[in-house]
Amino acid sequence: MVTDARTGEQLALRRSLGINPVPLIGLALVVLLIVWLAINLEKTPNQFLQAFLIGVTNGSVFGLIALGYTLVYGILELINFAHGDVFMLGGMIAITLIGSDVFGLHPGQAAYVLWPKIIAVLVITMVGCGLINATVERIAYRPLRGAPRLVPLITAIAASFILQNIALASKGANYVTLNSGLSGAADFLPQGNIFTFGGGGRYTWASLIVLMITAPVLFALLWLVQRTKQGKAMRATAQDREAAAMMGINVNRTISFTFLIAGSLAGAAGTIYALYFTSVRYDQGFQLGLIAFTAAVLGGIGNLPGAVLGALLIGLIQTFNNTLTWHAPGSDWTQSIVFGVLILILVFRPEGLLGERTPEGG
Amino acid sequence: MSEPLYPGARLRDTLRDSWRIWRHRWAILGAFGLTEERFHAWPLPAQRAFIAACVGAVLLVIVGPFSGVDLSALITFAIFVALYVPSWKRLGRAGRWVIPGAFLALAATFPYYTDTMFTIPVLGAFPDTHTGVVMLIFVMMGVGLNVVVGYAGLLDLGYVAFYAIGAYTAATLASTQFAGQNAQGGPTLSFIFGGIDVDKSLGGIHISVWLLLVVAGLFTAVLGMIIGLPTLRLRGDYLAIVTLGFGEILPQVARKGDNLFNTGVNVTNGPQGVTSMDAIGFGSTLHKYLGLPENFESAANSDRLFFWTAILLVLFTIFCSLRLRDSRLGRAWIAIREDETAAAAMGVPLMRTKTLAYAIGAFFGGVAGAYFAEVTTGANPDSFSFNFSVFVLVMVILGGMGNVWGVLVGAAFLAYLDQAGLANTGAWLNNHLGIAIDVPKYEFGIYGVILLLVMLFRPHGLIPEARHRLEFEQGVADEPLYDATTT
Numbered sequence: 001m002v003t004d005a006r007t008g009e010q011l012a013l014r015r016s017l018g019i020n021p022v023p024l025i026g027l028a029l030v031v032l033l034i035v036w037l038a039i040n041l042e043k044t045p046n047q048f049l050q051a052f053l054i055g056v057t058n059g060s061v062f063g064l065i066a067l068g069y070t071l072v073y074g075i076l077e078l079i080n081f082a083h084g085d086v087f088m089l090g091g092m093i094a095i096t097l098i099g100s101d102v103f104g105l106h107p108g109q110a111a112y113v114l115w116p117k118i119i120a121v122l123v124i125t126m127v128g129c130g131l132i133n134a135t136v137e138r139i140a141y142r143p144l145r146g147a148p149r150l151v152p153l154i155t156a157i158a159a160s161f162i163l164q165n166i167a168l169a170s171k172g173a174n175y176v177t178l179n180s181g182l183s184g185a186a187d188f189l190p191q192g193n194i195f196t197f198g199g200g201g202r203y204t205w206a207s208l209i210v211l212m213i214t215a216p217v218l219f220a221l222l223w224l225v226q227r228t229k230q231g232k233a234m235r236a237t238a239q240d241r242e243a244a245a246m247m248g249i250n251v252n253r254t255i256s257f258t259f260l261i262a263g264s265l266a267g268a269a270g271t272i273y274a275l276y277f278t279s280v281r282y283d284q285g286f287q288l289g290l291i292a293f294t295a296a297v298l299g300g301i302g303n304l305p306g307a308v309l310g311a312l313l314i315g316l317i318q319t320f321n322n323t324l325t326w327h328a329p330g331s332d333w334t335q336s337i338v339f340g341v342l343i344l345i346l347v348f349r350p351e352g353l354l355g356e357r358t359p360e361g362g
Numbered sequence: 363m364s365e366p367l368y369p370g371a372r373l374r375d376t377l378r379d380s381w382r383i384w385r386h387r388w389a390i391l392g393a394f395g396l397t398e399e400r401f402h403a404w405p406l407p408a409q410r411a412f413i414a415a416c417v418g419a420v421l422l423v424i425v426g427p428f429s430g431v432d433l434s435a436l437i438t439f440a441i442f443v444a445l446y447v448p449s450w451k452r453l454g455r456a457g458r459w460v461i462p463g464a465f466l467a468l469a470a471t472f473p474y475y476t477d478t479m480f481t482i483p484v485l486g487a488f489p490d491t492h493t494g495v496v497m498l499i500f501v502m503m504g505v506g507l508n509v510v511v512g513y514a515g516l517l518d519l520g521y522v523a524f525y526a527i528g529a530y531t532a533a534t535l536a537s538t539q540f541a542g543q544n545a546q547g548g549p550t551l552s553f554i555f556g557g558i559d560v561d562k563s564l565g566g567i568h569i570s571v572w573l574l575l576v577v578a579g580l581f582t583a584v585l586g587m588i589i590g591l592p593t594l595r596l597r598g599d600y601l602a603i604v605t606l607g608f609g610e611i612l613p614q615v616a617r618k619g620d621n622l623f624n625t626g627v628n629v630t631n632g633p634q635g636v637t638s639m640d641a642i643g644f645g646s647t648l649h650k651y652l653g654l655p656e657n658f659e660s661a662a663n664s665d666r667l668f669f670w671t672a673i674l675l676v677l678f679t680i681f682c683s684l685r686l687r688d689s690r691l692g693r694a695w696i697a698i699r700e701d702e703t704a705a706a707a708m709g710v711p712l713m714r715t716k717t718l719a720y721a722i723g724a725f726f727g728g729v730a731g732a733y734f735a736e737v738t739t740g741a742n743p744d745s746f747s748f749n750f751s752v753f754v755l756v757m758v759i760l761g762g763m764g765n766v767w768g769v770l771v772g773a774a775f776l777a778y779l780d781q782a783g784l785a786n787t788g789a790w791l792n793n794h795l796g797i798a799i800d801v802p803k804y805e806f807g808i809y810g811v812i813l814l815l816v817m818l819f820r821p822h823g824l825i826p827e828a829r830h831r832l833e834f835e836q837g838v839a840d841e842p843l844y845d846a847t848t849t
Contacts, residue, residue, distance in 0.1 A: 079599050143818055150517050151817055153599050154759060157519075157752060158813035165807025173803075286748070290610070293603065332618045339607035346604055347592045 026348035040324045046199035051323040052316065057207040059315020060214035061276070064269035065292035066299070066307040067221060068133075068262035074302035075238045075258045077149070081156040082136050084289015085163035086263050090129040090270020091280035092167055095176050097121045098188070098274070105188065118188060118275070125271045126264035133263025134256050136163070142252065160286060167282035178278040188275050210276055217268060218308050224261070225304065234258055238302070287335070291318075294342040300355020309353060314338060410447045418443075425483055435480040441468070469673060473666040486786025489778050491665040497777040498672035499734050502679045504757040504773030505766055506726025509683060511755065512764035512827070513692060514719035515699030516594070517602040520609025522750040523589070524582050524724040526616055526741070528731025531578040532571065533636035533741040534629070541565035558643040558657050571642040575675075575732050582728025583721040590720035594713060606748065613746035635742035642671070642736050659739070668737055675733060679726050683766050686722065695719055696764075749806055753780070756809050760816055762823025771825060780805065 041048045065087050072080045098105050103117050140155040178188075189206035196202045225231040236244040237254045245251045274280055291314060299310025318338065322331040329337065345352065388398045401409060418439055425435065441464070450460040472494055479488035489497060503525065510518045534540065540551055541564060554560055557568025569577070593604040620632030630636065643657035658667040686692045694715045697705035706712050735741045753776065761772025779787075788801025801808075816823065 077599075079603060140814060140818075147821060149599065150515070150602075151821055153517060153602060154755070155814050155817045157755075158810040158817065161752070161806045161810030162814065165804050165810065168807070169804065290606070297603075333614065336611040336614045339611050342607050343593065343604055346596055346600055350596065350600065 022348060026344075029344065029348075036327065037320065040320070040326050040328075043326050044324070046197060046201050047323055047325065048320075049197060050199075050201040051319045053201075053203050053207060054323070055316035055319035056312060057210050057276070057315070058319060059295075059312035060211050060308075061269055061273055062288070062292045062295050062315055063214050063308040063311035064217060064265050064272070065289065066295040066311045067218070067304060068265045068269075069289075069293050069296040070299070070301055070304060070307040071221075071258055071262045071265075073296065075234060075255060076141070076152075078141065078152050079156060079293065080133075080136075080259075080262070081153075081286075081289070082140075082159035082163055083133070083262065083266060084287070084292065085160050085167070085285040086129050086133050086136070087266040087270045087273070087289060087292075088280060088282065088285025089132060089163060089167060090125050090267035091274040091284075092171055092176055092270075092282075093128050093267070094121055094125045094271040094274040095178050095280060097124060098178060114188065122268060122271045126267035129267030129270065130260040130262075130264035132163075133266065134260045137256060137259040142255075160289075164282055164286065167285075171282060173282065175279040175281045178274060206276060210272055213268065213272055214308070217265065218304070221261070221265070222304055230254075230257060291338050294338055294345075297342060297352055298345050300352025303352065303354045306352055306354035314341070317341060406449055407447050411443075414443045414446055425480075432480050434475070434478055438480070466677075470670065473663075473669050484787055484790050485778075485783045486790065487782070489782060491669050493778065493781045495665065495668045495672050495737055496781055497774045498669070498676050499730050499737070500754070500757065500777035500780075501770050501773040502672075502676050502730040502733075503727055503754050504761065504769045505676075505679045505683050506723050506730065507754050508758050508764065508766065508769045509686065509695075509726070510719050510723035511758050512769070513687060513699065514695040514716060516716060516719060517599070518605045518720075518723065519602050519748070519751055519755070520605035520607070520612075521723075521727055521754050522746045522748070523605075523609045523612040524586060524727030525731035525734070525750070526612050526743075526746040527582045527585055527724075528578040528728030529735035529741040530616060530630055530636065530731075531581050531728070532574045532732035533639045533735045535567050535569050535574055535577070536571055536640040537568075537636055537638055537740070538564045538566035539628075539631060539636050540567050556645070557640045558645055559641055559660070568640055571640060571732075571736055575729050575736075578732035579725045579729040582731070583725040586724025586727075587717050587721045590717050591713075594716040594720065606751075609748060609751050613743055616741075616743040616746060630741075630743070633743060635740055635744075636735075637740040639735060639739045639741075672733065675729065679729075680766055680770070682722075682726075687766075691715065691718060752806070752813075753809065756813055760812060760823060762826040764827035765823070765825055768823050768825030768827070772823070776809075784808070 037048075065084065068083050068086075069080060072078060072083065097103060098118075098121055103121065105114065105117050105121075109117075136159045140159045141152050144152045144155060189209055190204075192205050193202045194205060194208060223231075225234060233244070233249045233254045234257070236247065236249055237251050241251055244254075270280070292311065295311035295314040296307045297310070298313060299306030299308070301307075318334050321328050321334055321337055391397070391401070401412070404412075421439070445461055445464055450457045453460070473491040476488050476490060476494070481487055503521070506524075507518060507521050510516050510521075536557060551567070552562065552565040554562065554568045556570025556573060558570075560568045589605075589608055593601055596604065616630045616635075617633055619630030620628045641657045641659040643659075643661075644652075644654035646656055648654045649656035655661050655667055658664055658671070661667055687696075694705070694710045697708065697710050698712065698715055702712065731741075754773075757773040757776050758769050759772075760776065761770065762768025775783075784802045784805055788799065791801065792798055820826075
């Protein structure tokens with residue numbers, strides 16, 4: 001509601017100053033952030049570059065998860081809390097597959113043996129996670145289509161807890177690491193440097209591969225949503241479910257399809273996460289899911305390129321905060337800063353960077 | 363026959379139908395000469411006596427083989443019959459107070475008889491007094507969250523933040539936390555205002571815990587307002603996610619607050635938390651002249667004193683909650699919950715009403731947190747997680763959003779499960795099925811299943827608020843012209 005968003009004090013302030021104070025405060029915060037970054041770049045350029053590269057890599061993993069949030073929110077206006085846990089299950093599935101005898105994967109194998117197998121793992125994980133997500137939708141969300149909006153939100157939390165406990169029951173409470181079933185290091189991704197720079201800084205092939213997987217996925221998704229018939233059905237369902245049904249679109253199937261796609265993105269993210277960070281724990285999905293959700297809100301929820309942009313920004317904010325030295329709060333506060341960003345975004349620009357203004361966003 | 367609109371109703375009805383004995387109860391009873399018409403022609407107490415007798419018979423069959431029938435079970439059943447069968451409410455003004463009075467008396471004397479009570483089937487022994495204290499604190503939190511979620515319809519996923527603020531406010535202001543250290547190793551700050559049995563040489567702030575319960579509540583309410591003001595203009599799920607964010611930030615502040623912004627200022631004592639909080643009590647003067655207990659912690663009947671204090675706090679919470687619900691403010695909350703736009707159009711000031719709901723919910727969360735800190739003699743950052751917020755939310759939803767009595771039952775039951783019931787159930791299952799599953803490990807998975815099942819099959823909770831039940835059974839206003847979603 002545009003009308004009730006303006007509180008009394010705000011109106012009074014605006015009348016007396018002749019300006020709206022909210023965008024000004026937001027602008028001041030952004031300027032402060034940029035000044036802080038610039039001073040850090042000037043003081044420690046190598047650290048800054050390293051942080052930037054790590055941030056982009058982390059951000060592209062978040063981006064794959066954030067795309068799933070944004071897809072589901074776009075079509076159902078539901079925060080799928082279970083999405084982060086689907087991602088976590090994806091990581092678990094990938095680690096289990098890689099460690100299993102069926103694939104016989106070893107880090108030392110030649111590229112033409114290794115890569116087809118890794119891609120097979122990726123595809124199986126994507127399909128598995130897609131099915132998990134679609135099942136969650138079928139059980140926990142579809143029966144509640146007509147219910148008040150908070151009800152599916154609560155079942156989403158329930159689904160998240162259930163998925164977490166499934167992982168806890170099958171994999172235990174400790175980190176599941178990639179090399180647990182293998183001898184030697186778990187460096188499946190090539191660790192060689194693409195380039196190095198001063199202060200021990202380097203950019204590895206592994207980081208580039210992570211980025212190289214995210215970009216085509218985003219373009220494939222954009223193509224799917226904007227160019228195909230199924231994508232048209234998705235957009236129609238997102239706009240008006242009843243009208244879409246009258247036009248002959250099978251609404252339930254379209255929603256299931258959306259969850260399938262979102263889940264397979266989470267599966268892809270899980271596989272990449274497992275390969276790059278080499279360990280997953282049952283409760284990590286929820287935290288990373290919240291970070292990815294923040295990214296989706298930052299970019300403008302419902303907007304696909306926005307989700308990736310937001311995720312890159314969140315990844316950068318995290319690593320800048322963790323590694324920069326000049327007046328950085330440090331890794332103790334990373335989580336608080338991410339949620340602080342979420343709250344600030346919702347206060348100052350609820351529609352996100354690339355999104356459109358919605359009634360819910362104030 | 364109109365089909366109920368709320369989800370899962372069809373499956374629920376199928377389940378109910380498949381319970382053949384219930385479906386054919388009148389046919390079976392009719393065979394013995396008791397038809398439905400005849401039964402309803404009986405006087406009301408007789409009808410109830412018959413139902414009570416049936417309940418008794420069923421319980422005898424179920425409970426008997428598990429734990430045997432002892433005197434306490436029979437007395438419990440007798441009390442149930444005495445309260446249920448006569449029409450107390452028809453006995454005028456005094457009669458209306460019989461049932462609440464009896465419940466209150468039973469609750470207040472709980473520490474005296476709990477040791478001699480029968481064993482509950484599967485769930486295990488009756489809760490002891492200390493478990494009772496924890497249950498009451500959770501009841502208080504549940505009723506407080508109910509103001510936000512149940513009355514005003516604002517989903518708060520960060521209730522733990524208020525609880526943490528309350529706990530830390532009380533714990534830091536009644537301990538040696540702010541003692542500081544001078545060159546001789548002695549305290550630099552020593553302020554005592556009603557603290558009981560304080561070692562003056564250690565320094566620190568020692569304010570009376572009674573006062574701190576109020577102070578913590580008020581401070582939390584103010585912080586709740588400050589948190590609420592920028593976020594309450596968002597609606598629905600956005601608000602939920604922002605409260606979740608605050609619920610994640612505050613515990614981190616608590617955990618890292620021993621060196622705020624690298625300035626060396628220690629507010630929360632970091633991961634160790636604040637320990638050795640002062641005792642609660644009435645002090646030596648009141649003890650001498652009025653005979654009130656001097657110090658609850660060192661008293662011989664320590665658990666009971668904590669229990670009765672908790673009962674008083676819960677009574678206060680429930681009283682406020684009920685009176686608020688029936689006030690002008692409460693009606694405004696319900697109006698906002700039902701339809702925000704319509705409420706605004708009718709002149710309900712949205713921001714003020716929502717902020718007050720938030721502040722009042724925060725107040726009770728803060729008081730509960732402060733008292734919990736007192737019971738556990740300190741505040742520890744590890745106990746403040748998202749799971750905690752969800753735990754309290756499950757209490758509200760399971761009991762019945764908006765209904766204080768439902769929330770009371772839901773909170774007491776879940777707190778009991780958390781404290782002892784789940785472990786007992788696990789032991790029972792493992793014993794009887796010959797398996798070895800660590801049931802308490804999956805506590806939150808179990809709550810997830812409860813949450814899912816309640817939402818699918820009984821979205822208005824076990825003891826629903828009348829208005830909510832109607833809403834779910836007859837559907838909310840917006841009926842589509844063409845129901846596309848059920849095809």
